[in-house]
Amino acid sequence: xxxxxxxSGGREYSIGLALRKDKNVKKIYFNPGNGKSDExxxxxxxxxxxEMADFVQxxxxxxxxxxxxxxxxxxxxxxxxxxxxxxxxxxxNAARLEGSKVFMKNFLKKYNIPTAKYIETSETCKANxxxxxxxxxxxxxxxxxxxxKGVIIASTKKEAKEASLHMLNGESFGDAGKKIIIExxxxxxxxxxxxxxxxxxYKILPAAQDHKRLLDGDKGPNTGGMGAYAPTPLINxxxxxxxxxxxxxPTLKGMKEMGSAYQGVLFMGIMVVDNExxxxxxxxxxxxxxxxxxxxxxxxxxxxxxxxxxxxxxNELNIEFYDKYAVAVVMASENYPYKSSKPxxxxxxxxxxxxxKNNTHISYAGVSKIDEKLFATGxxxxxxxxxxxxxxxxxxxxxxxxGQVHFAGKQFRKDIAYQALKALA
Ligand code: AMP
Ligand code: GLY
Numbered sequence: 544x545x546x547x548x549x550x551s552g553g554r555e556y557s558i559g560l561a562l563r564k565d566k567n568v569k570k571i572y573f574n575p576g577n578g579k580s581d582e583x584x585x586x587x588x589x590x591x592x593x594e595m596a597d598f599v600q601x602x603x604x605x606x607x608x609x610x611x612x613x614x615x616x617x618x619x620x621x622x623x624x625x626x627x628x629x630x631x632x633x634x635x636n637a638a639r640l641e642g643s644k645v646f647m648k649n650f651l652k653k654y655n656i657p658t659a660k661y662i663e664t665s666e667t668c669k670a671n672x673x674x675x676x677x678x679x680x681x682x683x684x685x686x687x688x689x690x691x692k693g694v695i696i697a698s699t700k701k702e703a704k705e706a707s708l709h710m711l712n713g714e715s716f717g718d719a720g721k722k723i724i725i726e727x728x729x730x731x732x733x734x735x736x737x738x739x740x741x742x743x744x745y746k747i748l749p750a751a752q753d754h755k756r757l758l759d760g761d762k763g764p765n766t767g768g769m770g771a772y773a774p775t776p777l778i779n780x781x782x783x784x785x786x787x788x789x790x791x792x793p794t795l796k797g798m799k800e801m802g803s804a805y806q807g808v809l810f811m812g813i814m815v816v817d818n819e820x821x822x823x824x825x826x827x828x829x830x831x832x833x834x835x836x837x838x839x840x841x842x843x844x845x846x847x848x849x850x851x852x853x854x855x856x857x858n859e860l861n862i863e864f865y866d867k868y869a870v871a872v873v874m875a876s877e878n879y880p881y882k883s884s885k886p887x888x889x890x891x892x893x894x895x896x897x898x899x900k901n902n903t904h905i906s907y908a909g910v911s912k913i914d915e916k917l918f919a920t921g922x923x924x925x926x927x928x929x930x931x932x933x934x935x936x937x938x939x940x941x942x943x944x945x946g947q948v949h950f951a952g953k954q955f956r957k958d959i960a961y962q963a964l965k966a967l968a
Pocket of ligand 1: 755
C-alpha cells in the first residue's frame with residue numbers, strides 16, 4: 544500500500560513511524576513533512592487540495608491520512624471522496640465539532656451529552672448577565688479555530704467580562720471570536736480519549752493524558768502540549784463504559800442523524816468530575832503529543848486500521864495494543880510558546896546504554912535540514928519517547944533520551960506523567 548500523510552508535526556512523524564514498520568506499506572509520502580520525515584518517506588509540497596488529489600491519483604496512493612484540523616475544516620475529505628479516493632478524516636460538516644465551539648456545545652445539548660453549563664452569545668450584555676450568575680473561575684471561549692489559544696479561564700468576573708468584550712469586538716481573535724461561549728468551570732482531571740470511527744463502528748484507543756501548560760506543576764502559559772503518556776491509570780473499565788455509552792455512542796448517532804456520519808479519529812477532551820466524564824471539547828484529529836504515545840503501542844498494522852476506518856470496514860478489525868506504556872517528553876525551542884526562536888543545531892549523542900537504545904525513539908516535529916545538518920526551527924522541536932513495562936520505567940527511558948539530545952535554548956518539562964505516578968504511589 545502507498546500512503547500519503549498530510550501535516551508536518553511530531554504527530555504525523557509518529558504515524559509515519561507506525562506505517563514504516565508495517566510490512567503492507569510500500570511508499571510513504573508526507574505533505575509537507577519536516578526535516579526528518581524525508582528519511583522515513585518522501586516529502587512533497589503541494590498546497591491546493593485538488594492538486595493533492597491529482598498527485599494521489601498519479602502516484603497510485605491507496606490512502607491519505609490527514610493529521611491537522613485545518614485541511615479537515617476546509618473540506619479536503621469531501622474533495623477526495625467526491626472522486627472516490629480513500630481518505631482518513633471527517634468531512635467538512637463533521638469537522639465542525641472542532642471548528643465551531645458553538646456548534647459543538649449545541650450538539651452536546653441536543654444529544655444530552657454531559658458537558659459544562661454554558662450560553663452562546665454575540666452580545667456583551669448577555670455575556671455579562673450570565674457571568675454574573677456563575678461562580679468563579681469562569682471559562683470564556685471563542686467560537687472559531689484559534690490554534691489552541693481561544694480559551695480563557697478567568698479568575699474574576701471582571702476578567703471574564705473583559706475577555707468576552709475583547710473577543711466580541713474582534714480584538715482578541717478577529718472573526719473567530721465574534722460568537723463566544725461562556726461556561727462554568729469544571730473541577731476535575733483531564734483525559735484524552737480517542738475513538739477511531741468509520742461512520743458506523745468505532746474502536747476506542749487506550750486513554751492518554753496531555754500536559755498543556757509550559758512549566759512543571761501545570762504552571763505557565765498554555766501550549767500545544769508539552770508531553771503525554773498512555774495508557775493512564777486514571778481510568779478503569781467502568782469509566783471507559785460511561786465514556787462509550789454517554790459520549791461516543793450518542794456522538795456518532797447524532798452526527799449520523801444530522802447527515803454527517805463521522806469517519807476519522809474523534810478526540811474527546813474529557814474532564815472527570817467526581818467519577819463522571821464530561822466533554823470539554825472535541826477535536827477531529829489526533830492529539831499532538833498524544834498520537835506520539837499511542838502509535839508506538841499499536842500492535843495492529845497501522846495501514847489496516849486507517850484503511851478500514853476510511854472504507855467503512857472497522858467491524859472486520861480486531862484492534863490490538865502492546866501490553867506496554869509510552870511516555871513522550873516534548874523538547875521545545877527557547878521562546879516557545881511566545882515567539883519563534885533562532886534556528887539552532889541539534890546534536891544527538893551516540894547512545895551507549897542498551898536499554899535506552901532499544902526502548903526509546905525520537906518523534907521529530909519542528910526540524911529542518913540545512914546543509915545536511917539538523918536544526919531546531921519550530922516551536923515544538925521533537926519528542927523523546929520511552930516505551931516500558933510500566934509508566935515509571937517508560938518515563939525514565941524518555942528522560943534518559945532527553946539527556947542525550949542537545950540544542951541551544953532547549954526547554955522541556957521534568958514532570959511528565961506525574962499524575963499517573965501520584966495515582967500509583
Ligand atoms: P478546550 O480547547 O475547550 O479543550 O480548552 C482548553 C483547556 O482549557 C482544556 O484542556 C482545559 O484544561 C481548560 N478548560 C476548558 N473548558 C473548561 C471548563 N469548563 N472547566 C475547566 N477547564 C476548562
Ligand atoms: N494535545 C492537545 C491537542 O492536540 O489539541
